[in-house]
Amino acid sequence: MILTMPARFGWKMPVLLVVLMMLPWYGMARPDGAPLSACRSLTPSHSGIGVQGSNPPYDVTATKIGDKIRVTISSPVGEEFEGFVLQARSSRDKRKLVEGKFTARNGVSKTIDCLKGKENTLTQVNTNPKSKIVTEWMPANGVNEDVIFRATVAKTYALFWTEIDSSSTRVKAESNYQQGVSKERKQSQKMDSSTMYQDCFSSQGCFGYPSDCIPSEDCQVLLGYSLSNGGILFRLKGVLNSPDSYVAMALSWDQRMGDDAVMECVEEGNYAILRQSWNEGKRNNRTREVPRDIYTSEISDGQITCEWNSDPIIRTHKGTFNLDNTTYYLLLAKGPMSNGKISYHSGKIFTQSPVNFSAFEGLEGGKAHDAVKIHGTFMVTAWVGFVSVAILLARHFKSAWETKTMCGVKIWFALHRGLMIAALTFVVIAFIVIFVHLDGWNYENKNPHAILGCIATAFGLFQPIMAAFRPAPDNPKRPIFNWLHWIVGNSAQLIAVVAIFFARSLQASGLKESFYWVMAIFVIVYLIFHFLFQLHSWTSDKKKNNEIKMNEMTHVRGATNNIQGNSQEKNSSANMFRVLLLGVFVIFVAVILLALYALIGVA
Structure with missing residues (x-):
């Protein structure tokens, strides 16, 4: 049987078939x-x-x-x-x-x-x-x-x-790392650093930055150590991201920078040298170059490597490190040079526990310091928990519980004030804890978390001061205060939430990527609840206005009383709905806080 096209399609049918044949490729x-x-x-x-x-x-x-x-x-x-x-x-x-x-x-x-x-x-x-x-x-x-x-x-x-x-x-092409040395000398000093990963856990202990980089062999900084001729053989290798850079290791009595013996493998010009220095607080000083005859170094294809044999007893101007019978924390760092000295690191890591240099083991990177965890826990409790509930109360509950009071003031105001005082207390404690832990301000960290946190804290401290001088309700300047109070309060929370998002990018926080998603869920749901409360307010106001019009049109006293009674019942029902919605939000915030606490705890 021969199929024929209906005459009414004419020339359009072949074109339609071509288009239909092309559709699968269009997507x-x-x-x-x-x-x-x-x-x-x-x-x-x-x-x-x-x-x-x-x-x-x-x-x-x-x-x-x-x-x-x-x-x-x-x-x-x-x-x-x-x-x-x-x-x-x-x-x-x-x-x-x-x-x-x-x-x-x-x-x-x-x-x-x-x-x-x-x-x-x-x-x-x-x-x-x-x-x-x-x-x-x-x-x-x-x-x-x-x-x-x-x-x-x-x-x-x-x-x-x-x-x-x-x-x-x-x-770039491989550079000569030591000037004025013969070609034969350079070739003899060139190390086979490609075997460092293969030697890990067999003939040497290893520690790398970032955490868990050794199995994938993509460490930005890698340290190997092993026993050698009565001492410790160290091999330090790192990726250089810019000219005049460094990688460094440090021996420390704790997991913080300060009173540490540092070995720096640094690039100066087109060659690599090994230097010894000391950390005093957040400053690195007393730098001296290690004699050239006791170390080898190399810069090749954007990577720098230094190898040296250390005595088990390392003497510094502040004390002695005995690697034979004492364990110490290991710190690794990398970053740029400035005026011939190492600057604030662009990346760092520390071991979770002190290191036994006579044992060959892969070391795990240190977790976030307890002070950092306390800071984070208190901040999310204040800004995500207390402040979010307090703002909802001030924005949507001023007309609720009109005939009831708490502590001599309206219930919404008593709750709002109590939550804000609690939030401010938590913020101040968190602020003090982190500044004590960091020994002050770090001017070289490019992450805006600290700046945003300080701004949010300043706004939060300004709120109760401004509230103490608020005009009386019938004062002509009261609307100006209301707007300023609203702007400063909401700006403080917005800036604080942005700062919390930036905390994930700080290596010291140790936070996983899931922290982003939990915070994102909070922000989205928080805005949804604001919309639901506002929608409920609009519908309630519209019904109330309709009832007032009906009341004005009614001249019978009994009917008026009935309408007023119905209005009171409806207001009570509206209040119950708002309270129920608030209860759901409080439960949601509690769940979010528990999730954030868990993520901070395992960081």
């Missing part, structure tokens, strides 16, 4: 990867579809691993993607393609040759959903510059983001 990225035409701009040529203008839900990260750079495309919020294209570009001129080769993975990615290069661009081989792409990039010979990795990521055919850049990574 996905290019199935065979990026074409050569995208080599310069890395922009897909999806007809009629433009680049997304919003912030991309994807990140590109780069970590130096020996001679190679490990590059990862992933989503911090768990978004999958179908397509991508990745290149190495110059940090100074992001239009310039830096030559090097990517490593492809069968069934996931492939390399293409762009702009006369070889295997210098990576893209997908299919449109299967991907949660992460991991590849390695080997720079070509002679590359000597700062490199970023630029990606275009397509969630679907019609949804993609371009110019997603990694942070800058320095790629």
Whole structure:
């Protein structure tokens, strides 16, 4: 039987069939990867579809691993993607393609040759959903510059983001680490630091930064130690993120910086040297270079390594460290140099317990200090617990319990004042605890958590002072006070919540990523409850106005009394609903606080 098209469709039917055949491809990225035409701009040529203008839900990260750079495309919020294209570009001129080769993975990615290069661009081989792409990039010979990795990521055919850049990574030829030394001397001093990971837990103890980096062999700082000729052989290796940088280890009697014997493996110019120094409080001083004949050092491919043999008894101007019969905490740090001295670290870690240097073991990074945990617990209790409930009471309960009082004032005001006093007490205690623990202010930490916390605390202290001078209810200036009180109070809570979010980024906090999500749930639900209370207030006011109009239209006394009685019953019912809603919110806040306490406790 022959199928024929109805005459009324005419030429439209073939066009419709073509469109229907194209639809399955419209929802996905290019199935065979990026074409050569995208080599310069890395922009897909999806007809009629433009680049997304919003912030991309994807990140590109780069970590130096020996001679190679490990590059990862992933989503911090768990978004999958179908397509991508990745290149190495110059940090100074992001239009310039830096030559090097990517490593492809069968069934996931492939390399293409762009702009006369070889295997210098990576893209997908299919449109299967991907949660992460991991590849390695080997720079070509002679590359000597700062490199970023630029990606275009397509969630679907019609949804993609371009110019997603990694942070800058320095790629340079191997440098001579000691000036004025013969080539033969340098070759004899060059260490095979690639075996450090393999030696961990077998012939040497190991400790690395960040925590749990040793199994994956991607430590930013790695320390190995073993017994050698009656002493301790230390091998310290780290990744340099900028010129004139350092990595360091310290022996300490506790998990805090202060009164520590420090060994610094530092870059000065184009060579590496080993120095000994001492921490006094938060300051590092009394620096001296270790004699060149008792250590070896190397800078190669953005990594610095120092190796030295230490006597078991280390004497300093403040005391003696005996590694034979005493255990000490180990601290690792890395960061920039400033005027020839090590500056405040960009990363650090300490051991959970003192180290026995005669035992070979992998050491776990230290958890957050108890003072930090107390600070965090008190702050979330104040701002997430007390303040949020107190603000809800002041905003939505002024008309509740009109005929009842507590401590000589309205119930809502008594509760609001009590909660705010409790919150301020907790904030002050938390503020004092952290300042005592840190021995004052740290001016070099770029995380805004401390600044935001100080601002929120200042606003919180200003509130009761302002309330003590509030005008009487019938004073013409009372509305001005009300607005100022509202603005300062809400600003304090907003700034404090933002500061709590930034606390997750502080290494000293030890907080897991789940802390973000618990705080995000609190913020969202808190706003929802404000909306529910406001919606209930609007509907109640509307009903009340309608009843007043009905009352004015009624001239019969009995009817008036009935309406007034019904109005009182409805007001009582409205109050009960608000109280019930408040009870639900208090239970929710209690659950959130318990979750935050648990996350802070295990940090």
